[in-house]
Amino acid sequence: MSAEEILQELRQWLERNGGFFHSQVRLKQGFESYWNQVDSGFSVVASENLPADSKIVSCPFALVITKDLALGSLSTLLHSTARDLANWSERQLISTYLSFHWIIGDDESSKNLLRHFPYVKSLPTLDKLRTPLHFTQAELELLKGSNLYGATLDRQREWQAEFEECRSAVSTVNREWADKFTWELYLTAATHLSSRAFPSTLVSRNLTLTSPGDPEPILLPGVDSLNHARAEPVSWVQSYLGSGPVPDAGSCISLVLHNPVTAGAELFNNYGPKPNAELILGYGFSLPNNPDDTIVLKLGGPQGGRWEVGREARGADPVWDSVLSAVQCDEGSEPSYEDHLDAADALAHMAQQLLDKLPEVSIFTPHGAREDVALMIRHYIEGQREILESLIQYAEAKEWHGEIPAVET
Structure with a gap:
């Protein structure tokens, strides 16, 4: 499929499942972003002038990728109990879940367990990712003497150990799957999580500023499509609909932009105040003269x-x-x-x-x-x-x- 077809499929898939993109925005391959460092994905652009407080994109709760969703699917695929995978981290579960879309493919028999293929296909491929774990050795050497160099080596050791544990579990079930489950595939999925994760409190009915414990990383297909602009005024809005046997049926999380946008301009999310060390290590881009x-x-x-x-x-x-x-x-x-x-x-x-x-x-x-x-x-x-x-x-x-x-x- 062409890039345009993949983006169109993502949009249609989101709408079929109760989400949407604003009718006056389009998904465009490549960045319009002002730092213009690398074409590592797609951007969201206004087709017409948009007023302030426009709701740009909405993801139904049913499509949110959580640790529990990944755990349920992997337990069935690997013929394991949830207890067998209970020691896996959120990153291991979600990254392996994303990887299995490529390991098994867009197969009708697995669609109930791997429901996010239109989303997974829209994510940047390995060659377009630019975190330090994707640097060449010559590029990594340029960081020697800085904190980021050591942080990169620490992360690589940690993620590779996680991958080996996951691959070992897959190998005991299906050797062919394990052969397809490469370090590069896990690294790509883990990078998608690090660069696109939202806190789980966004889809909690008990959202407070003092929620106990650390929030878990989740993925919000569609909502994570917008690139970052520092200090961009945005809101993430919860909408709860329905209270029947499936309480969250029809419920969604939406992204609202508070500034007006002119036709042809890119629309941005705000990832929060982050220093370049965090932006490079987790996202694969930087900001010039970053105040944070x-x-x-x-x-x-x-x-x-x-x-x-x-x-x-x-x-x-x-x-x-x-x-x-x-x-x-x-x-x-x-x-x-x-x-x-x-x-x-x-x-x-x-x-x-x-x-x-x-x-x-x-x-x-x-x-x-x-x-x-x-x-x-x-x-x-x-x-x-x-x-x-x-x-x-x-x-x-x-x-x-x-x-x-x-x-x-």
Whole structure:
């Protein structure tokens, strides 16, 4: 099928099952997004002028991909009980469920268990994904010295261990399925989940800001079609219909855009304030001069901890307090002027060491790297460098503007 046919099938499938796209929007292959880094999917574009507060897309609860839906389907496919798969994570269950659409194919006999083929077919293929787990070795080497390099290696180890566990379970049931269940297939599905997941609280009848426990990742076909724009005013709206034997029959989750949109413009969702490290690792894109950029700082010892510091040293005060406490000579008393000097020197030294470790970035694309990947890395490293430089300035200000205690005469 052509890309246009796949997108049309997605739209028709959504509408047949009680969802919809606004009649005045169209699904277009490729990005219209302003960062224009890579064509890794499709975009949603206004065919006509749309007023403020337009409901753009709606996904029925019946099509939401949850851990429980994946668990039920996989238990039947693998002739297992839910207890056998109970130790699998949400990522393992949903990623394996998505993968099975390709392992078995669009087969009539499996449609009751694998109901999302029109959605799965619309998702970006492996060659179009750009998280660091899809970088070439030469591209990954460009991150050496940064926090993102270590985070990438940690994620790869974790996801590969998950995959091996899943594949082993599949292999005991059907060797042919296991042969088709490759690392590349699992990686693709897991990346779709990391880049498109919504919190399960969005489809909960008991939605509160203080819901106990961590929300689970879910997929909302159609609603996840819009690309990201920082600070775009949007709402995710629940609509509950029906209260018969199937209470959620007809219920849906919709995306509403609060700004008007002119004809021909792309429509955007808002993924929330995310630093480039998170955008690159989980989504495969970056933002230039991202105001939400942070760097993770870890301090050892009794006063240690883990903090995120942003641009202009935002969030540096707890780090300063920890460093000051660590260098303080007389515990239990007020820090002396010398303590402040020592803390300022220690904080500046720590920031300078991290700064020196960062890889150099160039306006030119390094040899062996794809242009869009090099651009992401440049956005990320520039943000890390600016944060550390601001932290050094913060430490210098603490040194020069500290209060000198009065001398008794």
